[in-house]
Amino acid sequence: MNTFFTLTHNDKNSRARTGVVHTEHGDIQTPVFMPVGTQATVKSLDQTDLQNLDAEIILGNTYHLHLRPGEDLIAEFGGLHKFMHWDRPILTDSGGFQVFSLGTQKEKSGDIAENDTQGKLVAIDEDGVTFRSHIDGSTHRFTPESAIATQHKIGADIIMAFDECTSDTADKKYTMEAMERTHRWATRSMEAHQKFKPTDYKRFLFGIIQGANHKHLRETSAKFIAAQNFDGIAIGGESIGYNMAATADIIDWVTPFLPAEKPRYTMGLGYSPADLFVAVERGIDMFDCVAPTRIARNGTLYVHKKIDPNLKISITNAQFRNDSQPIDPECLCFTCLNHSRAYVHHLFRANEMLAYRLATLHNLHFFLNLMRDMRQAINVDNFLDFKKEWLG
Amino acid sequence: MNTFFTLTHNDKNSRARTGVVHTEHGDIQTPVFMPVGTQATVKSLDQTDLQNLDAEIILGNTYHLHLRPGEDLIAEFGGLHKFMHWDRPILTDSGGFQVFSLGTQKEKSGDIAENDTQGKLVAIDEDGVTFRSHIDGSTHRFTPESAIATQHKIGADIIMAFDECTSDTADKKYTMEAMERTHRWATRSMEAHQKFKPTDYKRFLFGIIQGANHKHLRETSAKFIAAQNFDGIAIGGESIGYNMAATADIIDWVTPFLPAEKPRYTMGLGYSPADLFVAVERGIDMFDCVAPTRIARNGTLYVHKKIDPNLKISITNAQFRNDSQPIDPECLCFTCLNHSRAYVHHLFRANEMLAYRLATLHNLHFFLNLMRDMRQAINVDNFLDFKKEWLG
Numbered sequence: 001m002n003t004f005f006t007l008t009h010n011d012k013n014s015r016a017r018t019g020v021v022h023t024e025h026g027d028i029q030t031p032v033f034m035p036v037g038t039q040a041t042v043k044s045l046d047q048t049d050l051q052n053l054d055a056e057i058i059l060g061n062t063y064h065l066h067l068r069p070g071e072d073l074i075a076e077f078g079g080l081h082k083f084m085h086w087d088r089p090i091l092t093d094s095g096g097f098q099v100f101s102l103g104t105q106k107e108k109s110g111d112i113a114e115n116d117t118q119g120k121l122v123a124i125d126e127d128g129v130t131f132r133s134h135i136d137g138s139t140h141r142f143t144p145e146s147a148i149a150t151q152h153k154i155g156a157d158i159i160m161a162f163d164e165c166t167s168d169t170a171d172k173k174y175t176m177e178a179m180e181r182t183h184r185w186a187t188r189s190m191e192a193h194q195k196f197k198p199t200d201y202k203r204f205l206f207g208i209i210q211g212a213n214h215k216h217l218r219e220t221s222a223k224f225i226a227a228q229n230f231d232g233i234a235i236g237g238e239s240i241g242y243n244m245a246a247t248a249d250i251i252d253w254v255t256p257f258l259p260a261e262k263p264r265y266t267m268g269l270g271y272s273p274a275d276l277f278v279a280v281e282r283g284i285d286m287f288d289c290v291a292p293t294r295i296a297r298n299g300t301l302y303v304h305k306k307i308d309p310n311l312k313i314s315i316t317n318a319q320f321r322n323d324s325q326p327i328d329p330e331c332l333c334f335t336c337l338n339h340s341r342a343y344v345h346h347l348f349r350a351n352e353m354l355a356y357r358l359a360t361l362h363n364l365h366f367f368l369n370l371m372r373d374m375r376q377a378i379n380v381d382n383f384l385d386f387k388k389e390w391l392g
Numbered sequence: 393m394n395t396f397f398t399l400t401h402n403d404k405n406s407r408a409r410t411g412v413v414h415t416e417h418g419d420i421q422t423p424v425f426m427p428v429g430t431q432a433t434v435k436s437l438d439q440t441d442l443q444n445l446d447a448e449i450i451l452g453n454t455y456h457l458h459l460r461p462g463e464d465l466i467a468e469f470g471g472l473h474k475f476m477h478w479d480r481p482i483l484t485d486s487g488g489f490q491v492f493s494l495g496t497q498k499e500k501s502g503d504i505a506e507n508d509t510q511g512k513l514v515a516i517d518e519d520g521v522t523f524r525s526h527i528d529g530s531t532h533r534f535t536p537e538s539a540i541a542t543q544h545k546i547g548a549d550i551i552m553a554f555d556e557c558t559s560d561t562a563d564k565k566y567t568m569e570a571m572e573r574t575h576r577w578a579t580r581s582m583e584a585h586q587k588f589k590p591t592d593y594k595r596f597l598f599g600i601i602q603g604a605n606h607k608h609l610r611e612t613s614a615k616f617i618a619a620q621n622f623d624g625i626a627i628g629g630e631s632i633g634y635n636m637a638a639t640a641d642i643i644d645w646v647t648p649f650l651p652a653e654k655p656r657y658t659m660g661l662g663y664s665p666a667d668l669f670v671a672v673e674r675g676i677d678m679f680d681c682v683a684p685t686r687i688a689r690n691g692t693l694y695v696h697k698k699i700d701p702n703l704k705i706s707i708t709n710a711q712f713r714n715d716s717q718p719i720d721p722e723c724l725c726f727t728c729l730n731h732s733r734a735y736v737h738h739l740f741r742a743n744e745m746l747a748y749r750l751a752t753l754h755n756l757h758f759f760l761n762l763m764r765d766m767r768q769a770i771n772v773d774n775f776l777d778f779k780k781e782w783l784g
Contacts (some may be wrong), residue, residue, distance in 0.1 A: 040738060049732070069738045073714055077734065085730050223559040322465055338439070338477050342469065346432060346461045353436040353745055 005263045006229045010067060012381040015255070015283035021263055023089045023157035024201035025384055028056045030263060030285035031269055031374055033367045034091060039064050040084040043293055043359040047086045052334070053364050057089040059288045062151055063098030066140070067133050071153035079155025094147045097165045099131045109225040124164065126181065144188035152196045152203060160234060161189035164209040168238045175212045182210045183224050183242045187313035190228055206229035206265060206357065212237055213246050215253050222254035232263040241269030241289055244278055251282040271312050273302065273370055277387045279375055292367050296359035299348045305392055320345040333365035396596055396623045397655045404662055404773040407675035412653055415549035416593035417481045421446045421767055422677035424656060425662055425759045426483060428685060431456050433477040435685055436749040439478045444726070445756050446456065449481040451680045454543055455490030458532070459525050463545035471547025484548035486539045487600065491523045518573065532772055536580035544588045544595060552626060553581035555600040557609045560630045574602045575616050582620055596623035598657060604629055605638050607645050614646035624655040633661030633681055636670055643674040663704055665694065669779045672766055684759050688751035688782045691740045694758040695720045712737040725757035
């Protein structure tokens with residue numbers, strides 16, 4: 001019996017499903033959207049804000065935390081939960097994606113890039129990856145063993161195997177080689193993970209399916225990862241969450257090979273409510289994406305379709321200057337309950353920090369509330385109607 | 393009988409006093425420190441934060457609000473309280489200080505200068521001041537009548553007469569002419585104020601004593617302002633709060649001429665706890681200063697003297713990298729109750745927005761709590777002992 005994941009209900013009219021992920025820091029209702037807390041903070045929010053949003057799990061980024069403040073310091077404080085004062089579950093990625101995307105970037109002042117741009121890796125070999133810090137250019141190295149050790153020190157409840165996220169522009173030969181290396185790294189990640197015997201609380205390890213946009217490679221990767229003893233299965237790749245047509249195909253290719261009793265996680269998916277519908281309908285359980293928080297800081301705010309068919313507005317637009325309505329009149333977030341579009345517009349125009357917090361609270365509430373409503377719909381076999389109501 | 397201000401207690405061993413300022417948005421216990429909310433927000437905080445800090449009144453800046461979003465827009469929303477969703481008292485300055493200090497500055501990205509630099513005014517004449525916006529260089533004009541009208545539209549509970557804040561480097565002749573003009577503007581401000589018959593709630597008008605660092609001018613100005621029908625009396629000038637030796641002298645010069653039954657307000661004083669002691673001891677009731685919030689955003693945090701004799705630490709210093717203590721172990725603010733110095737240090741080093749909020753919460757709590765403790769000490773005639781305990 002799997003004590004990590006309980007499948008609660010399968011929607012009768014789609015592959016959507018509800019479940020519960022169990023960790024020693026608490027349960028997580030799935031499908032779940034996980035806010036991204038790259039550097040031990042979800043940008044602009046404190047941990048009470050996250051509790052008020054009822055976020056059941058947040059993400060940390062191993063690459064960033066390794067560089068600053070470092071896993072040893074975090075371990076000295078008893079792990080990331082205690083360091084950042086968050087006692088609910090945490091998931092860390094393996095650092096692989098950021099190594100490939102940020103390894104050659106310069107730090108931007110005030111707002112670190114949160115993995116949006118694919119850059120060049122510094123040096124990859126069979127054993128691991130050598131990369132430069134985006135902060136100070138110093139040289140670092142991750143191997144499957146060190147990435148797992150780092151994640152154990154950081155102390156997330158759910159950790160990820162070290163993988164190579166290949167660019168969609170790589171040729172099929174390279175993509176296949178990288179996928180095979182990712183499989184060898186998956187095995188090494190598992191072996192490294194099993195050597196740790198934490199005395200505080202259990203860490204759960206997810207494997208990652210790669211193979212870019214090649215059906216055969218994705219199927220091969222799905223079979224391989226599904227055959228290992230991972231607690232959950234992630235689907236990685238440059239397309240996931242960025243190219244939704246490709247993402248839908250990839251999910252459709254791999255899910256037939258995935259055991260129903262393990263949670264499924266598309267990494268980096270969640271740019272828009274529509275994207276979440278695509279993946280939930282196909283049986284995905286876990287999501288993370290920097291988009292809701294990043295676009296919030298740019299003044300892009302989610303709304304229901306009756307307000308805007310694109311499900312978002314740009315609050316800095318002149319039309320909102322004297323608009324006394326809340327961002328979304330149906331929304332019950334802190335921002336919408338307390339403030340007008342005009343006030344949020346003013347704060348953005350005046351470059352006030354409160355703007356970023358109010359916008360972030362709104363977008364995260366919007367996503368987390370959508371997931372709650374999706375779960376409810378799935379549990380009464382109503383997911384497709386709910387989707388239609390939402391997207392038209 | 394003055395229904396605006398109730399004098400509660402005079403300390404037997406100093407000129408310190410406690411009282412209550414009554415407004416239609418609530419009472420204010422004095423001596424009081426008023427957090428500065430320049431652009432309709434206390435930087436990095438929301439209004440629930442301010443309620444949790446038990447801030448009884450906040451400040452708005454007429455100059456900034458006039459430029460953005462404009463007093464007409466604010467009035468359209470029923471005033472600043474409703475626009476920013478803050479139902480406790482608000483005080484606005486007259487805009488004069490910012491016109492003189494910001495009139496020629498360029499806007500800094502992300503964090504508008506909050507009146508720290510004395511610049512050149514654009515053009516001053518008997519009728520008023522013409523100045524350029526620091527945002528877009530557009531030309532604006534304030535007269536005593538327009539400054540009062542603007543403040544009535546913004547809708548603060550306490551508004552200020554329009555004055556000229558002369559530089560301490562001005563010669564005595566100019567300083568006297570400016571003071572006399574300020575007196576004529578005070579009379580015009582009062583006349584303009586009395587023409588407004590608000591139907592929503594009462595606005596109270598304060599006059600401002602000028603005269604720079606000249607004893608005779610300060611005495612003259614104190615007598616003039618005290619003789620008018622103002623609800624409260626402010627002491628303005630470049631030195632106030634910046635040159636504390638001069639500030640102490642100026643307070644000593646003017647207070648003998650001030651009626652006991654009117655609240656006294658030193659504008660811009662409150663850089664450090666020590667400064668507040670200097671002024672409270674001399675019978676000042678009201679304070680505002682951008683320092684606690686501005687230096688917070690720079691990582692400078694107030695602490696008790698047993699931690700640092702200068703009553704502050706720079707949290708970005710390397711020594712705090714792995715310090716598991718709260719900023720000040722005696723402090724009961726949100727930040728100190730929840731977070732370590734190491735975590736706040738990390739957030740600053742990582743340029744995370746949460747750093748600014750946690751630091752601002754700490755510094756404001758520190759000041760507001762100090763004022764609560766001062767009031768308690770005054771009420772039992774223990775102010776001087778309390779001061780000694782604090783400053784040594």
